[in-house]
Amino acid sequence: MKALIGLLLLVFGHDVSSVIHSLQVFSTASSGLSTFPEFVIVEMVDEVQVDYYDSNTQRIVLKQDWMDQFYSNEPGGDSLERETEKRKGHQQVAKVNMGTLKKRFNQTGGAHIVQRMSGCEWDDEDGTTDGYQQYGYDGEDFLSLDLKTLTWVAPVHQAFPSKLRLDHKTAYNQLLKNYHTKECVDWLKKLLAYGKSTLQRTERPRVSLLQRSPSSPVVCHATGFFPNRVVVFWRRDGQELHEQVDPGEVLPNHDGTFQVSVDLDLTAVPQEDWGGAVCGPAERHRGHLHNPGPRPHQDQRGGQSHPCFHPHCSHCCSCRCCCCCCWSLSVPEEEQFRQASQTSWF
Known part of the structure:
Protein backbone atom coordinates (compact mmCIF):
# COMPACT_ATOMS: atom_id res chain seq x y z
CA MET A 1 0.00 0.00 0.00
CA SER A 17 -27.49 1.16 29.99
CA SER A 18 -30.56 0.00 28.08
CA VAL A 19 -30.43 -3.10 25.89
CA ILE A 20 -33.24 -4.17 23.59
CA HIS A 21 -33.38 -7.96 23.29
CA SER A 22 -35.17 -9.70 20.43
CA LEU A 23 -36.69 -13.04 19.50
CA GLN A 24 -37.38 -13.59 15.82
CA VAL A 25 -38.87 -16.45 13.82
CA PHE A 26 -38.37 -16.47 10.06
CA SER A 27 -40.62 -18.83 8.07
CA THR A 28 -40.16 -19.47 4.36
CA ALA A 29 -42.55 -21.49 2.19
CA SER A 30 -41.55 -22.13 -1.41
CA SER A 31 -43.04 -23.61 -4.55
CA GLY A 32 -41.29 -24.66 -7.75
CA LEU A 33 -37.80 -24.86 -6.20
CA SER A 34 -36.66 -28.47 -6.40
CA THR A 35 -33.34 -27.87 -4.63
CA PHE A 36 -34.84 -25.99 -1.67
CA PRO A 37 -37.10 -27.36 1.09
CA GLU A 38 -40.77 -26.42 0.70
CA PHE A 39 -40.82 -25.04 4.24
CA VAL A 40 -38.09 -23.68 6.53
CA ILE A 41 -38.16 -22.08 9.99
CA VAL A 42 -35.19 -20.32 11.58
CA GLU A 43 -35.34 -18.96 15.13
CA MET A 44 -33.03 -16.18 16.30
CA VAL A 45 -32.31 -14.71 19.74
CA ASP A 46 -30.53 -11.36 19.68
CA GLU A 47 -29.72 -12.10 16.02
CA VAL A 48 -28.00 -15.37 16.95
CA GLN A 49 -29.50 -18.47 15.32
CA VAL A 50 -30.71 -20.95 17.94
CA ASP A 51 -32.51 -23.57 15.85
CA TYR A 52 -33.53 -24.71 12.36
CA TYR A 53 -36.42 -26.76 10.94
CA ASP A 54 -37.27 -27.77 7.38
CA SER A 55 -39.86 -29.91 5.62
CA ASN A 56 -37.29 -32.42 4.35
CA THR A 57 -36.15 -33.65 7.76
CA GLN A 58 -39.23 -32.53 9.73
CA ARG A 59 -37.15 -32.11 12.87
CA ILE A 60 -35.67 -29.23 14.83
CA VAL A 61 -31.90 -28.90 14.75
CA LEU A 62 -30.59 -26.96 17.76
CA LYS A 63 -27.79 -24.57 16.82
CA GLN A 64 -26.59 -23.70 20.35
CA ASP A 65 -25.43 -26.15 23.03
CA TRP A 66 -27.43 -24.39 25.73
CA MET A 67 -30.66 -25.00 23.80
CA ASP A 68 -30.43 -28.70 24.75
CA GLN A 69 -30.56 -27.77 28.41
CA PHE A 70 -33.35 -25.29 27.76
CA TYR A 71 -35.65 -27.88 26.21
CA SER A 72 -34.66 -30.59 28.70
CA ASN A 73 -35.67 -28.39 31.63
CA GLU A 74 -39.00 -27.28 30.18
CA PRO A 75 -42.04 -28.73 32.05
CA GLY A 76 -42.99 -32.22 30.88
CA GLY A 77 -39.58 -32.97 29.40
CA ASP A 78 -41.07 -33.31 25.91
CA SER A 79 -41.18 -29.67 24.87
CA LEU A 80 -38.86 -30.22 21.90
CA GLU A 81 -41.18 -32.93 20.58
CA ARG A 82 -44.20 -30.66 21.09
CA GLU A 83 -42.42 -27.80 19.36
CA THR A 84 -41.59 -30.08 16.45
CA GLU A 85 -45.24 -31.07 16.07
CA LYS A 86 -46.24 -27.41 16.02
CA ARG A 87 -43.82 -26.69 13.23
CA LYS A 88 -45.20 -29.60 11.25
CA GLY A 89 -48.58 -27.91 11.65
CA HIS A 90 -47.14 -24.61 10.42
CA GLN A 91 -45.75 -26.50 7.44
CA GLN A 92 -49.21 -27.75 6.43
CA VAL A 93 -50.76 -24.30 6.86
CA ALA A 94 -47.99 -22.75 4.75
CA LYS A 95 -48.70 -25.18 1.91
CA VAL A 96 -52.38 -24.21 1.88
CA ASN A 97 -51.55 -20.52 1.92
CA MET A 98 -49.07 -20.86 -0.91
CA GLY A 99 -51.92 -22.23 -3.06
CA THR A 100 -54.17 -19.37 -1.96
CA LEU A 101 -51.67 -16.70 -2.97
CA LYS A 102 -50.90 -18.29 -6.32
CA LYS A 103 -54.62 -18.08 -7.12
CA ARG A 104 -54.78 -14.47 -5.92
CA PHE A 105 -51.94 -13.52 -8.24
CA ASN A 106 -53.32 -15.71 -11.08
CA GLN A 107 -50.19 -17.88 -11.17
CA THR A 108 -50.05 -21.51 -12.25
CA GLY A 109 -46.34 -22.29 -12.39
CA GLY A 110 -42.88 -20.96 -11.73
CA ALA A 111 -40.98 -20.44 -8.49
CA HIS A 112 -42.72 -18.57 -5.67
CA ILE A 113 -41.89 -17.77 -2.04
CA VAL A 114 -44.01 -16.78 0.96
CA GLN A 115 -42.09 -15.32 3.89
CA ARG A 116 -43.22 -14.58 7.42
CA MET A 117 -41.29 -12.68 10.07
CA SER A 118 -42.73 -12.67 13.57
CA GLY A 119 -41.23 -11.83 16.91
CA CYS A 120 -40.95 -9.58 19.91
CA GLU A 121 -38.59 -7.13 21.59
CA TRP A 122 -37.97 -6.40 25.26
CA ASP A 123 -36.14 -3.45 26.79
CA ASP A 124 -34.35 -4.82 29.85
CA GLU A 125 -34.19 -1.39 31.49
CA ASP A 126 -37.73 -0.01 31.40
CA GLY A 127 -39.54 -3.28 30.62
CA THR A 128 -41.27 -2.02 27.48
CA THR A 129 -42.16 -4.61 24.86
CA ASP A 130 -43.06 -4.63 21.19
CA GLY A 131 -43.91 -7.23 18.59
CA TYR A 132 -44.55 -7.72 14.91
CA GLN A 133 -45.92 -10.13 12.35
CA GLN A 134 -45.24 -9.48 8.68
CA TYR A 135 -45.70 -11.41 5.46
CA GLY A 136 -44.07 -11.12 2.08
CA TYR A 137 -44.71 -12.76 -1.27
CA ASP A 138 -42.09 -13.12 -3.99
CA GLY A 139 -39.90 -10.51 -2.33
CA GLU A 140 -42.58 -7.85 -1.85
CA ASP A 141 -44.47 -6.79 1.29
CA PHE A 142 -47.87 -8.49 1.40
CA LEU A 143 -49.51 -8.14 4.82
CA SER A 144 -48.62 -6.95 8.33
CA LEU A 145 -50.31 -6.62 11.71
CA ASP A 146 -50.61 -3.23 13.43
CA LEU A 147 -50.48 -4.12 17.13
CA LYS A 148 -51.72 -0.68 18.20
CA THR A 149 -54.95 -0.73 16.21
CA LEU A 150 -55.19 -4.53 15.92
CA THR A 151 -55.86 -4.17 12.21
CA TRP A 152 -53.99 -5.50 9.21
CA VAL A 153 -52.11 -3.43 6.64
CA ALA A 154 -52.38 -4.52 3.00
CA PRO A 155 -49.90 -2.73 0.70
CA VAL A 156 -51.08 -4.62 -2.41
CA HIS A 157 -54.65 -5.17 -3.61
CA GLN A 158 -54.22 -8.97 -3.65
CA ALA A 159 -53.92 -8.79 0.16
CA PHE A 160 -57.25 -6.95 0.68
CA PRO A 161 -59.32 -10.17 1.02
CA SER A 162 -56.97 -11.30 3.79
CA LYS A 163 -57.14 -7.92 5.50
CA LEU A 164 -60.95 -7.83 5.43
CA ARG A 165 -61.21 -11.35 6.82
CA LEU A 166 -58.60 -10.88 9.56
CA ASP A 167 -59.77 -7.41 10.64
CA HIS A 168 -63.09 -8.95 11.71
CA LYS A 169 -61.37 -11.58 13.86
CA THR A 170 -61.07 -9.34 16.91
CA ALA A 171 -60.57 -12.18 19.39
CA TYR A 172 -57.87 -13.70 17.21
CA ASN A 173 -56.09 -10.37 16.83
CA GLN A 174 -56.18 -9.83 20.59
CA LEU A 175 -54.65 -13.28 20.99
CA LEU A 176 -51.87 -12.26 18.62
CA LYS A 177 -51.22 -9.12 20.62
CA ASN A 178 -51.03 -11.12 23.84
CA TYR A 179 -48.59 -13.52 22.23
CA HIS A 180 -46.30 -10.84 20.82
CA THR A 181 -46.23 -8.64 23.92
CA LYS A 182 -46.32 -11.27 26.69
CA GLU A 183 -45.95 -14.95 25.77
CA CYS A 184 -43.16 -14.25 23.30
CA VAL A 185 -41.38 -11.99 25.79
CA ASP A 186 -41.61 -14.62 28.55
CA TRP A 187 -40.10 -17.17 26.18
CA LEU A 188 -37.39 -14.69 25.23
CA LYS A 189 -36.44 -14.08 28.86
CA LYS A 190 -36.07 -17.83 29.44
CA LEU A 191 -33.84 -18.18 26.40
CA LEU A 192 -31.71 -15.24 27.50
CA ALA A 193 -31.19 -16.83 30.90
CA TYR A 194 -30.03 -20.15 29.45
CA GLY A 195 -27.87 -18.54 26.77
CA LYS A 196 -26.35 -15.80 28.91
CA SER A 197 -22.74 -17.00 28.57
CA THR A 198 -23.05 -16.95 24.78
CA LEU A 199 -25.45 -14.09 24.11
CA GLN A 200 -23.89 -11.65 26.58
CA ARG A 201 -20.24 -12.35 25.84
Whole structure:
Protein backbone atom coordinates (compact mmCIF):
# COMPACT_ATOMS: atom_id res chain seq x y z
CA MET A 1 0.00 0.00 0.00
CA LYS A 2 2.30 2.72 -1.30
CA ALA A 3 -0.24 5.51 -1.16
CA LEU A 4 -0.60 5.21 2.59
CA ILE A 5 2.33 5.21 4.97
CA GLY A 6 0.18 4.33 7.95
CA LEU A 7 -3.21 4.03 9.46
CA LEU A 8 -5.06 5.67 12.27
CA LEU A 9 -7.20 2.98 13.72
CA LEU A 10 -9.88 4.05 16.16
CA VAL A 11 -11.54 1.35 18.21
CA PHE A 12 -13.51 2.03 21.34
CA GLY A 13 -16.44 0.66 23.26
CA HIS A 14 -19.16 2.42 25.14
CA ASP A 15 -21.63 1.15 27.67
CA VAL A 16 -25.32 1.45 26.92
CA SER A 17 -27.49 1.16 29.99
CA SER A 18 -30.56 0.00 28.08
CA VAL A 19 -30.43 -3.10 25.89
CA ILE A 20 -33.24 -4.17 23.59
CA HIS A 21 -33.38 -7.96 23.29
CA SER A 22 -35.17 -9.70 20.43
CA LEU A 23 -36.69 -13.04 19.50
CA GLN A 24 -37.38 -13.59 15.82
CA VAL A 25 -38.87 -16.45 13.82
CA PHE A 26 -38.37 -16.47 10.06
CA SER A 27 -40.62 -18.83 8.07
CA THR A 28 -40.16 -19.47 4.36
CA ALA A 29 -42.55 -21.49 2.19
CA SER A 30 -41.55 -22.13 -1.41
CA SER A 31 -43.04 -23.61 -4.55
CA GLY A 32 -41.29 -24.66 -7.75
CA LEU A 33 -37.80 -24.86 -6.20
CA SER A 34 -36.66 -28.47 -6.40
CA THR A 35 -33.34 -27.87 -4.63
CA PHE A 36 -34.84 -25.99 -1.67
CA PRO A 37 -37.10 -27.36 1.09
CA GLU A 38 -40.77 -26.42 0.70
CA PHE A 39 -40.82 -25.04 4.24
CA VAL A 40 -38.09 -23.68 6.53
CA ILE A 41 -38.16 -22.08 9.99
CA VAL A 42 -35.19 -20.32 11.58
CA GLU A 43 -35.34 -18.96 15.13
CA MET A 44 -33.03 -16.18 16.30
CA VAL A 45 -32.31 -14.71 19.74
CA ASP A 46 -30.53 -11.36 19.68
CA GLU A 47 -29.72 -12.10 16.02
CA VAL A 48 -28.00 -15.37 16.95
CA GLN A 49 -29.50 -18.47 15.32
CA VAL A 50 -30.71 -20.95 17.94
CA ASP A 51 -32.51 -23.57 15.85
CA TYR A 52 -33.53 -24.71 12.36
CA TYR A 53 -36.42 -26.76 10.94
CA ASP A 54 -37.27 -27.77 7.38
CA SER A 55 -39.86 -29.91 5.62
CA ASN A 56 -37.29 -32.42 4.35
CA THR A 57 -36.15 -33.65 7.76
CA GLN A 58 -39.23 -32.53 9.73
CA ARG A 59 -37.15 -32.11 12.87
CA ILE A 60 -35.67 -29.23 14.83
CA VAL A 61 -31.90 -28.90 14.75
CA LEU A 62 -30.59 -26.96 17.76
CA LYS A 63 -27.79 -24.57 16.82
CA GLN A 64 -26.59 -23.70 20.35
CA ASP A 65 -25.43 -26.15 23.03
CA TRP A 66 -27.43 -24.39 25.73
CA MET A 67 -30.66 -25.00 23.80
CA ASP A 68 -30.43 -28.70 24.75
CA GLN A 69 -30.56 -27.77 28.41
CA PHE A 70 -33.35 -25.29 27.76
CA TYR A 71 -35.65 -27.88 26.21
CA SER A 72 -34.66 -30.59 28.70
CA ASN A 73 -35.67 -28.39 31.63
CA GLU A 74 -39.00 -27.28 30.18
CA PRO A 75 -42.04 -28.73 32.05
CA GLY A 76 -42.99 -32.22 30.88
CA GLY A 77 -39.58 -32.97 29.40
CA ASP A 78 -41.07 -33.31 25.91
CA SER A 79 -41.18 -29.67 24.87
CA LEU A 80 -38.86 -30.22 21.90
CA GLU A 81 -41.18 -32.93 20.58
CA ARG A 82 -44.20 -30.66 21.09
CA GLU A 83 -42.42 -27.80 19.36
CA THR A 84 -41.59 -30.08 16.45
CA GLU A 85 -45.24 -31.07 16.07
CA LYS A 86 -46.24 -27.41 16.02
CA ARG A 87 -43.82 -26.69 13.23
CA LYS A 88 -45.20 -29.60 11.25
CA GLY A 89 -48.58 -27.91 11.65
CA HIS A 90 -47.14 -24.61 10.42
CA GLN A 91 -45.75 -26.50 7.44
CA GLN A 92 -49.21 -27.75 6.43
CA VAL A 93 -50.76 -24.30 6.86
CA ALA A 94 -47.99 -22.75 4.75
CA LYS A 95 -48.70 -25.18 1.91
CA VAL A 96 -52.38 -24.21 1.88
CA ASN A 97 -51.55 -20.52 1.92
CA MET A 98 -49.07 -20.86 -0.91
CA GLY A 99 -51.92 -22.23 -3.06
CA THR A 100 -54.17 -19.37 -1.96
CA LEU A 101 -51.67 -16.70 -2.97
CA LYS A 102 -50.90 -18.29 -6.32
CA LYS A 103 -54.62 -18.08 -7.12
CA ARG A 104 -54.78 -14.47 -5.92
CA PHE A 105 -51.94 -13.52 -8.24
CA ASN A 106 -53.32 -15.71 -11.08
CA GLN A 107 -50.19 -17.88 -11.17
CA THR A 108 -50.05 -21.51 -12.25
CA GLY A 109 -46.34 -22.29 -12.39
CA GLY A 110 -42.88 -20.96 -11.73
CA ALA A 111 -40.98 -20.44 -8.49
CA HIS A 112 -42.72 -18.57 -5.67
CA ILE A 113 -41.89 -17.77 -2.04
CA VAL A 114 -44.01 -16.78 0.96
CA GLN A 115 -42.09 -15.32 3.89
CA ARG A 116 -43.22 -14.58 7.42
CA MET A 117 -41.29 -12.68 10.07
CA SER A 118 -42.73 -12.67 13.57
CA GLY A 119 -41.23 -11.83 16.91
CA CYS A 120 -40.95 -9.58 19.91
CA GLU A 121 -38.59 -7.13 21.59
CA TRP A 122 -37.97 -6.40 25.26
CA ASP A 123 -36.14 -3.45 26.79
CA ASP A 124 -34.35 -4.82 29.85
CA GLU A 125 -34.19 -1.39 31.49
CA ASP A 126 -37.73 -0.01 31.40
CA GLY A 127 -39.54 -3.28 30.62
CA THR A 128 -41.27 -2.02 27.48
CA THR A 129 -42.16 -4.61 24.86
CA ASP A 130 -43.06 -4.63 21.19
CA GLY A 131 -43.91 -7.23 18.59
CA TYR A 132 -44.55 -7.72 14.91
CA GLN A 133 -45.92 -10.13 12.35
CA GLN A 134 -45.24 -9.48 8.68
CA TYR A 135 -45.70 -11.41 5.46
CA GLY A 136 -44.07 -11.12 2.08
CA TYR A 137 -44.71 -12.76 -1.27
CA ASP A 138 -42.09 -13.12 -3.99
CA GLY A 139 -39.90 -10.51 -2.33
CA GLU A 140 -42.58 -7.85 -1.85
CA ASP A 141 -44.47 -6.79 1.29
CA PHE A 142 -47.87 -8.49 1.40
CA LEU A 143 -49.51 -8.14 4.82
CA SER A 144 -48.62 -6.95 8.33
CA LEU A 145 -50.31 -6.62 11.71
CA ASP A 146 -50.61 -3.23 13.43
CA LEU A 147 -50.48 -4.12 17.13
CA LYS A 148 -51.72 -0.68 18.20
CA THR A 149 -54.95 -0.73 16.21
CA LEU A 150 -55.19 -4.53 15.92
CA THR A 151 -55.86 -4.17 12.21
CA TRP A 152 -53.99 -5.50 9.21
CA VAL A 153 -52.11 -3.43 6.64
CA ALA A 154 -52.38 -4.52 3.00
CA PRO A 155 -49.90 -2.73 0.70
CA VAL A 156 -51.08 -4.62 -2.41
CA HIS A 157 -54.65 -5.17 -3.61
CA GLN A 158 -54.22 -8.97 -3.65
CA ALA A 159 -53.92 -8.79 0.16
CA PHE A 160 -57.25 -6.95 0.68
CA PRO A 161 -59.32 -10.17 1.02
CA SER A 162 -56.97 -11.30 3.79
CA LYS A 163 -57.14 -7.92 5.50
CA LEU A 164 -60.95 -7.83 5.43
CA ARG A 165 -61.21 -11.35 6.82
CA LEU A 166 -58.60 -10.88 9.56
CA ASP A 167 -59.77 -7.41 10.64
CA HIS A 168 -63.09 -8.95 11.71
CA LYS A 169 -61.37 -11.58 13.86
CA THR A 170 -61.07 -9.34 16.91
CA ALA A 171 -60.57 -12.18 19.39
CA TYR A 172 -57.87 -13.70 17.21
CA ASN A 173 -56.09 -10.37 16.83
CA GLN A 174 -56.18 -9.83 20.59
CA LEU A 175 -54.65 -13.28 20.99
CA LEU A 176 -51.87 -12.26 18.62
CA LYS A 177 -51.22 -9.12 20.62
CA ASN A 178 -51.03 -11.12 23.84
CA TYR A 179 -48.59 -13.52 22.23
CA HIS A 180 -46.30 -10.84 20.82
CA THR A 181 -46.23 -8.64 23.92
CA LYS A 182 -46.32 -11.27 26.69
CA GLU A 183 -45.95 -14.95 25.77
CA CYS A 184 -43.16 -14.25 23.30
CA VAL A 185 -41.38 -11.99 25.79
CA ASP A 186 -41.61 -14.62 28.55
CA TRP A 187 -40.10 -17.17 26.18
CA LEU A 188 -37.39 -14.69 25.23
CA LYS A 189 -36.44 -14.08 28.86
CA LYS A 190 -36.07 -17.83 29.44
CA LEU A 191 -33.84 -18.18 26.40
CA LEU A 192 -31.71 -15.24 27.50
CA ALA A 193 -31.19 -16.83 30.90
CA TYR A 194 -30.03 -20.15 29.45
CA GLY A 195 -27.87 -18.54 26.77
CA LYS A 196 -26.35 -15.80 28.91
CA SER A 197 -22.74 -17.00 28.57
CA THR A 198 -23.05 -16.95 24.78
CA LEU A 199 -25.45 -14.09 24.11
CA GLN A 200 -23.89 -11.65 26.58
CA ARG A 201 -20.24 -12.35 25.84
CA THR A 202 -18.01 -9.67 24.35
CA GLU A 203 -15.34 -10.26 21.73
CA ARG A 204 -13.26 -7.34 20.54
CA PRO A 205 -12.75 -6.53 16.87
CA ARG A 206 -9.57 -7.10 14.90
CA VAL A 207 -9.18 -4.26 12.41
CA SER A 208 -6.96 -4.06 9.34
CA LEU A 209 -6.42 -1.70 6.43
CA LEU A 210 -6.48 -3.25 2.96
CA GLN A 211 -5.72 -1.85 -0.49
CA ARG A 212 -5.24 -3.82 -3.71
CA SER A 213 -3.38 -1.09 -5.60
CA PRO A 214 -2.37 2.57 -5.05
CA SER A 215 -5.41 3.72 -7.04
CA SER A 216 -8.00 1.38 -5.53
CA PRO A 217 -10.18 2.21 -2.51
CA VAL A 218 -8.79 1.67 0.96
CA VAL A 219 -10.80 -0.88 2.92
CA CYS A 220 -11.18 -0.60 6.67
CA HIS A 221 -12.08 -4.14 7.75
CA ALA A 222 -13.19 -5.06 11.28
CA THR A 223 -13.84 -8.71 12.11
CA GLY A 224 -14.25 -11.13 14.98
CA PHE A 225 -16.41 -8.88 17.16
CA PHE A 226 -19.48 -9.76 19.23
CA PRO A 227 -22.13 -8.51 19.70
CA ASN A 228 -22.85 -6.94 16.33
CA ARG A 229 -23.04 -3.34 17.56
CA VAL A 230 -20.28 -1.67 15.60
CA VAL A 231 -19.81 1.52 13.61
CA VAL A 232 -16.90 1.91 11.22
CA PHE A 233 -16.16 5.25 9.55
CA TRP A 234 -13.37 7.37 8.10
CA ARG A 235 -12.11 10.72 9.46
CA ARG A 236 -9.72 13.37 8.20
CA ASP A 237 -8.46 16.24 10.35
CA GLY A 238 -10.89 15.12 13.02
CA GLN A 239 -13.91 15.37 10.70
CA GLU A 240 -15.94 12.37 9.64
CA LEU A 241 -15.89 11.70 5.88
CA HIS A 242 -19.12 10.93 4.03
CA GLU A 243 -18.34 11.58 0.36
CA GLN A 244 -16.54 8.80 -1.48
CA VAL A 245 -17.15 6.46 1.46
CA ASP A 246 -18.93 3.17 0.78
CA PRO A 247 -20.19 1.69 4.07
CA GLY A 248 -20.78 -2.03 4.22
CA GLU A 249 -23.31 -3.95 6.28
CA VAL A 250 -22.47 -6.06 9.30
CA LEU A 251 -22.15 -9.70 8.22
CA PRO A 252 -21.88 -12.93 10.23
CA ASN A 253 -18.73 -15.03 10.42
CA HIS A 254 -18.84 -18.82 10.54
CA ASP A 255 -17.80 -18.81 14.21
CA GLY A 256 -20.74 -16.68 15.39
CA THR A 257 -18.85 -13.37 15.41
CA PHE A 258 -19.35 -10.53 12.95
CA GLN A 259 -17.43 -8.51 10.36
CA VAL A 260 -17.85 -5.24 8.49
CA SER A 261 -15.91 -3.24 5.91
CA VAL A 262 -15.98 0.43 4.91
CA ASP A 263 -14.28 1.57 1.69
CA LEU A 264 -12.68 4.97 1.14
CA ASP A 265 -12.12 6.28 -2.39
CA LEU A 266 -8.76 8.07 -2.28
CA THR A 267 -10.04 10.78 -4.61
CA ALA A 268 -11.84 12.15 -1.53
CA VAL A 269 -8.49 13.19 -0.07
CA PRO A 270 -6.85 16.32 -1.53
CA GLN A 271 -3.52 15.45 -3.08
CA GLU A 272 -1.72 18.13 -1.08
CA ASP A 273 -2.57 16.20 2.08
CA TRP A 274 -0.50 13.20 1.02
CA GLY A 275 2.86 13.28 2.63
CA GLY A 276 4.57 13.08 5.99
CA ALA A 277 5.21 10.28 8.41
CA VAL A 278 3.08 8.37 10.84
CA CYS A 279 2.80 7.11 14.36
CA GLY A 280 1.42 4.16 16.31
CA PRO A 281 2.43 0.56 15.59
CA ALA A 282 -0.11 -2.28 15.62
CA GLU A 283 0.86 -3.33 19.11
CA ARG A 284 -0.47 -0.05 20.48
CA HIS A 285 -3.82 -0.79 18.91
CA ARG A 286 -4.11 -4.18 20.60
CA GLY A 287 -3.11 -2.83 23.96
CA HIS A 288 -5.35 0.17 23.59
CA LEU A 289 -8.44 -1.98 23.31
CA HIS A 290 -8.07 -2.73 26.99
CA ASN A 291 -7.10 0.78 28.02
CA PRO A 292 -9.27 3.36 26.27
CA GLY A 293 -7.93 6.36 28.15
CA PRO A 294 -6.77 9.51 26.35
CA ARG A 295 -3.40 9.34 24.67
CA PRO A 296 -2.06 11.74 22.04
CA HIS A 297 -0.31 10.44 18.97
CA GLN A 298 2.92 12.10 17.99
CA ASP A 299 3.67 13.09 14.43
CA GLN A 300 7.24 11.99 13.74
CA ARG A 301 7.84 15.14 11.71
CA GLY A 302 7.72 17.53 14.63
CA GLY A 303 6.27 15.98 17.75
CA GLN A 304 2.85 17.60 17.25
CA SER A 305 -0.38 15.80 17.94
CA HIS A 306 -1.72 14.21 14.80
CA PRO A 307 -4.71 16.02 13.25
CA CYS A 308 -6.76 12.84 13.59
CA PHE A 309 -6.22 12.82 17.34
CA HIS A 310 -8.89 11.06 19.33
CA PRO A 311 -8.60 9.66 22.85
CA HIS A 312 -8.99 6.17 21.44
CA CYS A 313 -6.68 6.48 18.42
CA SER A 314 -3.75 4.18 17.96
CA HIS A 315 -2.63 4.53 14.33
CA CYS A 316 -2.21 7.54 12.06
CA CYS A 317 -2.00 7.82 8.32
CA SER A 318 -0.02 10.21 6.18
CA CYS A 319 -3.15 11.38 4.35
CA ARG A 320 -4.62 12.41 7.69
CA CYS A 321 -7.47 9.94 7.22
CA CYS A 322 -8.60 7.71 10.05
CA CYS A 323 -10.35 4.40 9.98
CA CYS A 324 -12.61 4.50 13.02
CA CYS A 325 -14.31 1.48 14.48
CA CYS A 326 -16.73 2.27 17.30
CA TRP A 327 -17.68 -0.89 19.09
CA SER A 328 -20.43 -1.15 21.67
CA LEU A 329 -19.88 -3.50 24.57
CA SER A 330 -23.60 -3.79 25.06
CA VAL A 331 -25.39 -6.86 23.85
CA PRO A 332 -28.13 -6.13 21.44
CA GLU A 333 -30.38 -8.76 22.51
CA GLU A 334 -39.00 -14.82 20.28
CA GLU A 335 -40.87 -17.77 21.53
CA GLN A 336 -41.95 -19.34 18.27
CA PHE A 337 -45.40 -18.34 17.14
CA ARG A 338 -47.64 -20.70 19.03
CA GLN A 339 -51.35 -21.57 19.04
CA ALA A 340 -52.55 -18.48 17.19
CA SER A 341 -50.29 -19.15 14.23
CA GLN A 342 -51.82 -22.56 13.58
CA THR A 343 -54.72 -20.85 11.86
CA SER A 344 -54.63 -20.01 8.15
CA TRP A 345 -52.39 -17.02 7.44
CA PHE A 346 -54.56 -15.67 4.64
